Amino acid sequence: MSATNDPEPGAEQRGPAVDRRRLDEVFGTTLPDVTRDELDPGSSGAGGTGRDERWYRENRPPHHGG
Numbered sequence: 255m256s257a258t259n260d261p262e263p264g265a266e267q268r269g270p271a272v273d274r275r276r277l278d279e280v281f282g283t284t285l286p287d288v289t290r291d292e293l294d295p296g297s298s299g300a301g302g303t304g305r306d307e308r309w310y311r312e313n314r315p316p317h318h319g320g
Contacts, residue, residue: 295307
């Protein structure tokens with residue numbers, strides 16, 4: 255047993271594509287390519303209605319500006 259915490263021998267020789275593939279195997283690929291904060295304000299995004307954003311703006315507490 256080794257004293258280091260290396261997950262696998264030769265892990266330092268792998269490239270980012272191999273690491274990404276391993277992460278996808280373990281965790282899946284549920285993250286979108288574009289997140290909602292990257293979209294234009296008021297945009298419905300990927301099939302959404304923009305309802306959530308509108309609700310938050312209408313119900314924003316006064317101490318949060320607006």
